[in-house]
Amino acid sequence: MTLGEKTLRHGGLLKEGARAMDGRTALLELFHRWDSFESLIPMAELRQGLSGLTLELNDVIDCTIFSDVAYQRVLIHQSTAYEALVLCWRSGQRSPIHDHKGSICAVYIIEGTATETIYAPSPCGRLFPAHSRSAGPRSLCVSQDADIHQMGNLQPEGRDLVSLHLYSPPLSASRIYSIDDTTLGGHDVLSASRPQTILSEIRVDGPHALSPKHPTRVRQVTP
Ligand SMILES: [Fe+2]
Numbered sequence: 001m002t003l004g005e006k007t008l009r010h011g012g013l014l015k016e017g018a019r020a021m022d023g024r025t026a027l028l029e030l031f032h033r034w035d036s037f038e039s040l041i042p043m044a045e046l047r048q049g050l051s052g053l054t055l056e057l058n059d060v061i062d063c064t065i066f067s068d069v070a071y072q073r074v075l076i077h078q079s080t081a082y083e084a085l086v087l088c089w090r091s092g093q094r095s096p097i098h099d100h101k102g103s104i105c106a107v108y109i110i111e112g113t114a115t116e117t118i119y120a121p122s123p124c125g126r127l128f129p130a131h132s133r134s135a136g137p138r139s140l141c142v143s144q145d146a147d148i149h150q151m152g153n154l155q156p157e158g159r160d161l162v163s164l165h166l167y168s169p170p171l172s173a174s175r176i177y178s179i180d181d182t183t184l185g186g187h188d189v190l191s192a193s194r195p196q197t198i199l200s201e202i203r204v205d206g207p208h209a210l211s212p213k214h215p216t217r218v219r220q221v222t223p
Contacts, residue, residue: 022059023053023054023055023056023059024055024059024060026052026053026054026055027053027055027059027060027164030049030050030052030053031077031084033049034049034079034081034082035079035081037079037081037082037168038080038081039080039081039169040081040104040168040169041081041082041104041166041168043104043106043142043144046104046106046142046166046168047106047140047142050106050108050140050164050166051140053108053138055108055110055138055164056110056111057110057111057162059110060076060086060110060162060164063076063086064086064088064162065088066088066090066160067090068090070093071087071088071089071090071093071094071095071152071153072087072088073085073086073087073165074086074087074088078170080169081168081169082166082167082168082169082170083166083167083168083170083171084164084165084166085164085165085167086110086162086163086164086165087161087162087163087164087165088160088161088162089112089114089152089153089160089161089162089163090153090160091153091154091155091156091157091158091159091160092152092153092154092157093152093153094150094151094152094153094154095150095151095152096150096176096177097119097127097148097149097150097176097177097179097181097182098148098149098150098175098176098177099145099146099147099148099149099174099175099177100143100144100145100147100167100171100174101145101146101172101173101174101175102145102169102172102173103144103145103167103168103169103170103171103172103174104142104143104144104166104167104168105142105143105144105147105165105166105167106140106141106142106165106166106168107135107141107142107151107163107164107165107166108138108139108140108163108164108166109135109136109137109138109139109140109141109161109162109163109164110137110162110163110164111137111160111161111162112136112137112153112155112159112160112161112162113134113135113136113137113153113154113155113159113161114134114135114139114141114151114152114153114161114163115132115133115134115135115151115152115153115154116132116133116134116135116141116149116150116151117129117131117132117149117150117151118130118131118132118147118148118149119148119149119150119177119182120148122183126181126182126183126185127148127177127181127182127183128182128183129182129183129184148177151163
């Protein structure tokens with residue numbers, strides 16, 4: 001059963017003088033609006049729609065599923081133009097490093113604090129973690145297409161993260177990266193094969209010496 005099927009029918013929900021919509025009803029109104037799109041929903045539209053929400057955990061509580069093994073992805077609504085998922089993360093759980101090839105990804109934080117790390121390509125071919133940021137309740141994280149990132153719940157044990165993810169169009173060609181694609185690849189090998197330090201003091205009587213009085217250059221390998 002989808003979130004939409006469990007709730008009130010659309011139409012006539014808000015009348016003049018009626019109290020403000022609760023978060024769940026506002027979300028369903030948004031889905032109703034977005035269902036009229038046939039293909040890609042523009043990023044500005046996703047931003048505007050999500051930033052107007054005030055979602056609390058209770059608004060999606062029946063769509064939350066947690067696992068101690070990995071974060072869980074719960075599909076709550078979909079159309080040809082987009083899909084909406086509630087993601088549920090225990091402390092320490094993270095997504096793989098990935099992109100959203102061909103799709104816009106808009107994330108609304110419902111409960112807890114998410115940490116997003118953005119990866120960028122380097123000239124040597126490896127991805128490097130360019131920056132990280134934390135996002136609390138009602139924050140938005142928007143990325144698209146070839147943007148590469150990793151999300152996770154780095155809060156202390158016992159603190160859950162619940163986030164709403166909109167993908168437009170629905171994800172179909174997203175790529176997951178290996179740690180070996182990044183500058184973190186082979187890190188433990190780096191520790192074991194740390195190079196020795198080579199002493200090669202620079203002296204004034206080197207190849208471009210100004211004075212011949214000093215002894216010749218010393219080259220020494222230390223263990
Ligand atoms: Fe993502």
